[in-house]
Amino acid sequence: MKIIVSPDYQHQKEWIQQVPHLFAAGGGELLYKGRNQVRLFMVGGEKLVVKRYKRNDVIKSLIYTFFRKSKARRSYDNAVALRLRGFQTPREVACIEQTRMGFVTQVFYICAYTEKQPVRPRLIEQEPFDKPLAIAYARYVASLHEAGVLHCDLNPTNVLVDSDSHFELIDINRMKFYDGPVPKAECMENLTLFYWLTPAYRFILDEYARQRGWTSDDIAEAIRVKERHDKRWILRKKITHFGRYEVLH
Template sequence: MSVTVKIHDNSTLTKKALMTSIDSFDSHGEMIGNGYRNVIKIVTISGERYNIKEFKVPNMVNKIVYRFFRKSKAERSFLYATRLLNAGILTPAPEAFVEYKSAFTFGSSYYISKQLKYDFTIRKLIDEPECDDYDTILRQFTQFTYRLHESGIHFLDHSPGNTLIIKNGDNYKFYLVDLNRMAFKTLSYDERLANFARLSPKDYMLDIISDEYAKLIGKPQEDVRERMYFFSQKFSSSFKKKEAFKRKYYFWRKKKR
């Protein structure tokens, strides 16, 4: 297979050091998560800590699609990270991406970013509703999402684990991760409100989010809250059906690592 290696102009990585880490990826590094779909590891290269995400090898149809017709998840992650930073939206620094291809199919791919030391994710607000600064964090997060929307950024995987948060004095900084599914366009009113649907089914969270977003967008709070409830319930129902289907028909699948 041929190998494509693209290193960011601002990166200090060398191709040789990067490929040494990719070649030993299976046996080295600190695992994040369970590796069921994609494998994410923290790897030290030349004294610096990097986050390397190995994307699952696509099925036969997508092997052809990604080879000839569509950018890979690794390349999209790299390009979208650069685009976010140029728009003033924080994300861990993009360092590189690596792709393996044959003449007719697409194989493995990797996205490399700088490892970010963060304090928590949005999931903390779901698990710990009594945590300090709950209301402030959620309102600042809503303001952050509003800035995304105003910038024409539709983050399709806007879910609890995909926003890393760093406390900065009395304020909070928000960093997006898992970037390969995005659209860049003018968002409709419903698209904006539906973008919060993956975050939480908790009414008390949506009450705060809808109150803050209504102020920002200049719409009646009751209308914003009602639409957010609708989209959240719709997503939860769809998610439960998909999970039930997977348990019934894909029970034989095992974790990758």
């Protein structure tokens, strides 16, 4: 088992070593259960969140052992990189890689707990959407892209905010960092991940464009990129559902 512990959390090292066992025993408070599982632990007066990623199959074990960093290690490294660029994410605590016969099989990422909440309820579920937050969100994403930060899963559940419009990013294992601003084409694709082509999306796009100095032609192109993205997504879901129907029948 390989463990990397933040210098700020060396005092929790003994507990961190027990995390795989604690998780297997169902310890802590379950926050999310799906492909991955997230649990909250109170450790010496500190709230720590542990994300256990889905166990690797043979191919992924091979990839994450020899060719790519594990998702937990990428989350840890990306948290450090984000903070160096002036952006917030729950403080990284540790990453754990369990191995079997030298191959990475199960990984865990540990970070500090945050009280911030996803932007989704206020920007998507609420009617009408929260325009001041939408403006702040657009400016925040523009600042990420301007600083060369690309969150490859920039959906509204992975951007957290507090009442003062201070943002944090979570689920950060898939990110890209550029030496300069993110290329415009990648920015347009990244913006498509927010939600459907709703009034809130258009409002956010307009404010983002103002911040980046985009032209009306740029905005029109971003809309076309969004429309193509949504059509592909719908088609992919239809194919997936059809395949499931065929298997079940």
